[in-house]
Amino acid sequence: MHIIETQHKRIPWRWVILLQIMVQVRILALFASGSMTFTMRKFIDSPIIINSVSSLDVLFNLLIAAPCLYYSDRIWTRHGRRLPFVMVSFMVMAVVIMLLPFAGSAVPMAVLVVLWLIFWDVGSTFDVLIMEIIPPEQRGRAAAIGAWMFQAIIILSSIVIAGRFDDVVKSLGFTLPGEMLIYWWGSICLVFCVIFMGLFIRENKPTGPPPVDHGSGIKGAMTNLFAEKSLWPVYLLVFSTVLMQTGLGAIDPLLMTEQWGYSKQDMGTNIFVGGMINLFIVIPLVGLVVDKIDRLKMFTYSVIGTLILQIAYYVFVQFFLPDQRPTIFHMIFFGQCLSMVGQFGGVALQPLIFEYIPRDKMGTAQAGLNFVRSVTRLITLNGIGLWVAYYSKWFLPEGKFDYFSGYIFMILMNIVGCGFLFYFGRQVKRGIIKPLGRTDFHPVEETSSTSQQKS
Amino acid sequence: MKRILTLSVFPLNAIALFIAASLWSGRDLRLRFQGEATDGRIVGMALDREEKNDLLIALDTKLDLLLADGTRIDTLYHNYALTSATEQAPEGGALRTLTGSEVDGSAEATATSFSPELLRVLNDAVKGETEIVRWALLRESRRIEDPRRVVRIEKTETVHGYFGLKKIPLVMELRDGKIALDESGGNAPSPGTVVIRGVFDFTDPDRVKANKGDSLVDYEYLRLGEPFTPEKRNFFLFAEPYTTQFLPIFGFEANGQPIARRSHIGRHGGPTLALQLYGTCMVYYDPANPAEAILMATPGPVNGAPLLWFSRLCEGIFGQWGSGSLILVAGLLFLLTGLIFISLAMWPSKNIQLTHPTNPTENHNSANR
Numbered sequence: 085m086h087i088i089e090t091q092h093k094r095i096p097w098r099w100v101i102l103l104q105i106m107v108q109v110r111i112l113a114l115f116a117s118g119s120m121t122f123t124m125r126k127f128i129d130s131p132i133i134i135n136s137v138s139s140l141d142v143l144f145n146l147l148i149a150a151p152c153l154y155y156s157d158r159i160w161t162r163h164g165r166r167l168p169f170v171m172v173s174f175m176v177m178a179v180v181i182m183l184l185p186f187a188g189s190a191v192p193m194a195v196l197v198v199l200w201l202i203f204w205d206v207g208s209t210f211d212v213l214i215m216e217i218i219p220p221e222q223r224g225r226a227a228a229i230g231a232w233m234f235q236a237i238i239i240l241s242s243i244v245i246a247g248r249f250d251d252v253v254k255s256l257g258f259t260l261p262g263e264m265l266i267y268w269w270g271s272i273c274l275v276f277c278v279i280f281m282g283l284f285i286r287e288n289k290p291t292g293p294p295p296v297d298h299g300s301g302i303k304g305a306m307t308n309l310f311a312e313k314s315l316w317p318v319y320l321l322v323f324s325t326v327l328m329q330t331g332l333g334a335i336d337p338l339l340m341t342e343q344w345g346y347s348k349q350d351m352g353t354n355i356f357v358g359g360m361i362n363l364f365i366v367i368p369l370v371g372l373v374v375d376k377i378d379r380l381k382m383f384t385y386s387v388i389g390t391l392i393l394q395i396a397y398y399v400f401v402q403f404f405l406p407d408q409r410p411t412i413f414h415m416i417f418f419g420q421c422l423s424m425v426g427q428f429g430g431v432a433l434q435p436l437i438f439e440y441i442p443r444d445k446m447g448t449a450q451a452g453l454n455f456v457r458s459v460t461r462l463i464t465l466n467g468i469g470l471w472v473a474y475y476s477k478w479f480l481p482e483g484k485f486d487y488f489s490g491y492i493f494m495i496l497m498n499i500v501g502c503g504f505l506f507y508f509g510r511q512v513k514r515g516i517i518k519p520l521g522r523t524d525f526h527p528v529e530e531t532s533s534t535s536q537q538k539s
Numbered sequence: 540m541k542r543i544l545t546l547s548v549f550p551l552n553a554i555a556l557f558i559a560a561s562l563w564s565g566r567d568l569r570l571r572f573q574g575e576a577t578d579g580r581i582v583g584m585a586l587d588r589e590e591k592n593d594l595l596i597a598l599d600t601k602l603d604l605l606l607a608d609g610t611r612i613d614t615l616y617h618n619y620a621l622t623s624a625t626e627q628a629p630e631g632g633a634l635r636t637l638t639g640s641e642v643d644g645s646a647e648a649t650a651t652s653f654s655p656e657l658l659r660v661l662n663d664a665v666k667g668e669t670e671i672v673r674w675a676l677l678r679e680s681r682r683i684e685d686p687r688r689v690v691r692i693e694k695t696e697t698v699h700g701y702f703g704l705k706k707i708p709l710v711m712e713l714r715d716g717k718i719a720l721d722e723s724g725g726n727a728p729s730p731g732t733v734v735i736r737g738v739f740d741f742t743d744p745d746r747v748k749a750n751k752g753d754s755l756v757d758y759e760y761l762r763l764g765e766p767f768t769p770e771k772r773n774f775f776l777f778a779e780p781y782t783t784q785f786l787p788i789f790g791f792e793a794n795g796q797p798i799a800r801r802s803h804i805g806r807h808g809g810p811t812l813a814l815q816l817y818g819t820c821m822v823y824y825d826p827a828n829p830a831e832a833i834l835m836a837t838p839g840p841v842n843g844a845p846l847l848w849f850s851r852l853c854e855g856i857f858g859q860w861g862s863g864s865l866i867l868v869a870g871l872l873f874l875l876t877g878l879i880f881i882s883l884a885m886w887p888s889k890n891i892q893l894t895h896p897t898n899p900t901e902n903h904n905s906a907n908r
Contacts (some may be wrong), residue, residue, distance in 0.1 A: 247858075
């Protein structure tokens with residue numbers, strides 16, 4: 085049987101391998117789209133606009149991905165319920181990314197980038213489709229196979245693809261710019277996925293009834309998310325953590341290439357070496373320590389550690405390095421330290437959040453968390469663009485940008501986030517915020533023993 | 540029949556991609572593995588614009604350094620190789636001619652030797668763009684305890700070449716190691732010069748403050764004797780817009796004859812990291828037709844910076860083979876996937892169970908597909 089289908093209790097391992105190949109090929113296309121920052125930079129100077137366009141991704145996540153996911157649960161067509169979204173999305177994206185190198189000015193380029201972002205979110209049913217094919221018992225090993233393949237594509241992307249953007253190769257009387265090579269390669273990857281899904285994947289109609297249609301529109305959904313007061317502390321916790329995770333966004337590659345004068349190949353080397361250290365040292369180390377420390381403590385250490393490291397990196401570059409320009413070694417060193425501390429925080433955060441979510445409100449909470457995360461990220465990404473633009477306008481000669489000044493914004497956001505976290509901690513200590521996920525939870529054993537006592 | 544057609548889609552795509560890869564990189568592969576290998580050198584740079592192309596054939600660089608104690612150091616370079624250097628003591632004092640080993644730091648350290656910091660400034664300034672010279676001066680400004688720190692750098696680049704050419708030929712003559720264009724052709728190019736002067740000065744804090752910390756206080760670009768405003772206030776190789784393509788010209792000796800050829804690989808907006816002007820490279824050419832040649836970048840010595848060396852190595856390899864290898868990788872992905880699907884069709888797995896077998900016919904159909 086060479087057609088891959090959904091709704092199976094057990095599937096052949098060759099299906100899993102094939103699906104993981106397709107998942108990674110899609111990620112390769114995503115990596116290729118990472119060069120869009122440089123394409124935008126060709127026509128747009130302002131970091132505000134570059135980060136704003138990039139942050140539309142977060143907006144579309146709310147406006148496009150969420151409804152697509154919602155409706156894909158509730159419809160059925162002769163081609164299935166997830167596939168139509170994914171097929172349309174991938175076909176449009178393949179065309180968009182193929183046309184991107186031909187954009188001769190800012191407007192067509194921005195239109196193509198926005199179309200890419202919209203249709204990426206239309207295709208958000210892809211992950212659900214894959215999960216519907218791979219049954220729960222086989223997902224663990226599937227994830228392991230995927231993780232292994234992911235490392236291979238990290239190597240391919242960082243070493244081979246990342247540095248090709250500016251290349252020019254002349255052959256067969258044709259000039260192939262690196263930008264075109266990267267985007268067309270991304271397009272081939274998407275065509276691969278379209279052929280794969282169009283010819284070899286089939287959805288079986290699920291037997292159970294579709295989820296209840298709330299039918300109250302976006303306004304109703306939003307009201308529902310925020311009507312539940314017991315979830316407000318959780319939203320505050322997530323809001324503060326997203327503030328603390330503020331990154332430079334799309335201007336990060338510009339800091340390395342434009343401000344510090346490294347090539348895109350150097351950038352690839354940074355990602356490659358950092359990725360290898362992460363894989364062989366940081367992740368195993370975090371794995372060793374993770375169960376030996378209390379999660380809340382671990383999260384606190386991570387928050388403080390991140391703040392200290394960000395300040396240390398800024399001070400080191402700005403005041404200790406004589407030319408205010410770190411070497412690749414410095415970048416990898418600080419990057420790995422931050423990554424290690426960040427991983428501790430990441431491991432601790434999820435269980436910590438769920439301690440404050442009542443069990444019967446997990447669905448609403450998940451939707452609300454996504455909303456809060458997205459909106460906060462939208463604000464911070466645009467904030468950092470504005471910060472860099474105005475900081476540069478005030479302190480630098482015209483036409484020059486100090487992307488590294490974004491670190492000050494990041495540090496400020498981290499401090500604000502820490503403030504909210506501190507407030508949260510105090511409210512917990514005073515008993516105003518309760519860990520409802522823990523206190524309202526009664527395990528089956530407990531329930532049965534209580535009923536036995538009653539009887 | 541439909542089943543065979545479906546199963547053949549991936550392998551057919553793979554074959555198409557393999558053919559594309561071999562067509563795209565076939566010439567390079569043939570020369571790399573069947574051609575004659577010889578040492579080469581990047582002897583010039585073609586700046587490929589749509590209409591007006593420039594061809595750099597030689598480069599003179601003059602560096603005038605002013606130290607905090609008033610000492611002046613003047614150096615002259617031709618094609619990045621030092622030709623003369625002098626040091627004048629403060630307040631019009633004695634003028635001393637410096638040896639090459641003193642300026643490049645290879646001489647044994649004496650009382651008059653240049654400090655490592657000063658040598659680094661010279662090295663950075665001679666090849667570097669304006670940003671690198673700015674960093675060098677910024678670095679020096681923080682060494683306030685050293686009276687022999689650099690406080691002012693004046694860099695003048697004189698570029699010799701052919702400017703505004705309609706087309707840059709693929710193969711050129713090499714006379715005394717210098718590119719020469721055939722002036723008898725319809726193109727009738729004549730050599731000219733571009734002079735760029737940049738002054739980086741930290742001696743006047745008020746001026747620097749007024750300039751928002753930018754040490755580049757004076758900049759001049761003369762193209763064929765006329766003032767010109769480039770895209771970026773930078774030196775010749777770094778002043779171009781992104782659309783300009785930089786294609787190295789490599790020189791080598793084939794059958795005892797020197798020859799120069801434009802490379803088929805290059806970079807947008809600036810010179811490549813791996814193929815540096817006046818750097819060495821490997822050349823593979825067809826002895827029967829020496830104009831058929833490719834160059835391969837050599838990453839050069841590690842020089843205490845292994846990560847930068849690794850970047851140069853990767854840029855050299857994948858700048859040359861990246862496009863072909865990506866097409867090949869795509870082909871391999873299609874082939875591998877196609878083969879797994881064929882294996883599934885030929886040897887179906889028994890490891891399959893439907894979660895909710897609602898319709899026995901559907902299950903039966905699924906198993907037989």
